[in-house]
Amino acid sequence: MKKLITFIFIVASLFAADFDLWKKSTLNQVINKGQLRVCLEPGYVPFEMRDKHGRIIGFDVDIAKKMAKDMGVKLKLVPTAWDGIIPALMTNKCDIIISGMTITQKRNLKVAFSDPYFLVGQTLLVNKKHTGVKSYKDLDKPGMIITTKLGTTGEIAARKLFKHATIKTFDSESAAVQEVLNNRADAFIYDKPYNELFMAGKGKGRLIYLDEDLTYEPLGFAINHGDPDFLNWLNNFLRQIKHDGTYEKFYNRWFKNTDWLKRVQ
Numbered sequence: 001m002k003k004l005i006t007f008i009f010i011v012a013s014l015f016a017a018d019f020d021l022w023k024k025s026t027l028n029q030v031i032n033k034g035q036l037r038v039c040l041e042p043g044y045v046p047f048e049m050r051d052k053h054g055r056i057i058g059f060d061v062d063i064a065k066k067m068a069k070d071m072g073v074k075l076k077l078v079p080t081a082w083d084g085i086i087p088a089l090m091t092n093k094c095d096i097i098i099s100g101m102t103i104t105q106k107r108n109l110k111v112a113f114s115d116p117y118f119l120v121g122q123t124l125l126v127n128k129k130h131t132g133v134k135s136y137k138d139l140d141k142p143g144m145i146i147t148t149k150l151g152t153t154g155e156i157a158a159r160k161l162f163k164h165a166t167i168k169t170f171d172s173e174s175a176a177v178q179e180v181l182n183n184r185a186d187a188f189i190y191d192k193p194y195n196e197l198f199m200a201g202k203g204k205g206r207l208i209y210l211d212e213d214l215t216y217e218p219l220g221f222a223i224n225h226g227d228p229d230f231l232n233w234l235n236n237f238l239r240q241i242k243h244d245g246t247y248e249k250f251y252n253r254w255f256k257n258t259d260w261l262k263r264v265q
Contacts, residue, residue: 025229026095027071036068039080039094046197046254047100051263059254060098063117066246067098067237086110089222096234097222112227113220114234121213122157123195125188127180128208136189136214140164145185147176154190157215161189181206189214196255 022028030036040060042048048058056077068075078094089097089111102120103113126133133139139146144165148154149172158167168185170176173194179185181202188195192213199209221234241247254260 022229026223026227027230027233030071030073030095034073035076036064036071036073036096037076037078037094038064039078039085039088039097040064040099041082041085042079043082044100045264046193046260049264057260057263059118059250060100062250062253063241064098066241066250070237086222089224095223096230100219101222103218103220107222111222112225112231113222114231115238116218116220117238118219119213120191120193120217120219121215122154122189122217123192123213124210125177125180125190125195125198125203126208126210127183127186128206129183130186130208133187133208133210135212136161136187136210139187144187145179146187146189147179147185148189149173149176152190153215153217158189161214177203191217193255197258200256201258201261 040048040056042050042056042058044058046058047060048056051057056079061077064077065075078088080088080093080099082099085097085099085101086107088094097111100118100120101107103116107113124136124139126139130139140162142164144162145168146158146162146165147168147170148158150169155167155169165186168176168179170179173190176185176190177188177198180188192211195203195209196211199207203209223230223234
């Protein structure tokens with residue numbers, strides 16, 4: 001009899017602990033308040049930026065709107081300087097960071113991350129004369145010239161991957177890719193979002209785009225530690241929008257055409 005009572009007590013305690021965890025969950029608090037507060041820095045095109053009227057728009061904003069809608073709450077965007085965005089989350093200025101944040105081990109010590117929702121790995125824009133190029137390895141030869149922006153992960157990747165080609169760095173992305181357009185270089189290596197946009201605009205029909213990610217640079221939603229219910233909801237949300245066409249619709253809107261550029265300052 002005592003064993004049965006002990007067992008019942010343990011089970012009851014576990015249920016109480018689970019309920020207490022849910023009561024403290026950010027997700028539960030968001031639902032009760034009827035508002036999802038999202039920290040972001042509107043300066044990372046096309047993830048989050050301001051239009052000509054000062055409104056914050058972008059890929060991340062569309063995801064945040066969909067997230068709030070699925071929660072049945074209103075969305076509040078909280079513009080935040082990048083160097084203070086994690087402290088803002090940790091001090092309850094917002095409920096989540098959706099701001100093109102790369103998942104790193106150092107950041108993971110302060111916040112928890114969802115599964116990756118985007119990869120911004122390095123990709124290649126190749127001179128059109130290289131029609132047979134299928135991989136970066138095809139360009140790693142003496143005499144080949146690879147351009148990128150100075151001091152970026154593009155430069156780091158270029159020096160790591162290209163041991164035989166010549167690496168040339170420039171102060172801006174536009175100057176580096178222009179070398180390829182002007183036939184003074186063979187390929188440009190840089191962030192996937194930038195290359196996607198360039199191919200939708202000036203590069204269309206003028207360059208070859210190798211969209212294979214050459215590095216692993218995942219972006220994730222950041223939340224406070226110790227919130228498994230919220231994390232579970234976010235990961236399920238990601239799986240759903242990636243399989244029902246919603247994610248693809250947002251992606252095409254911001255990365256496959258440049259119509260939105262007319263709305264940006």
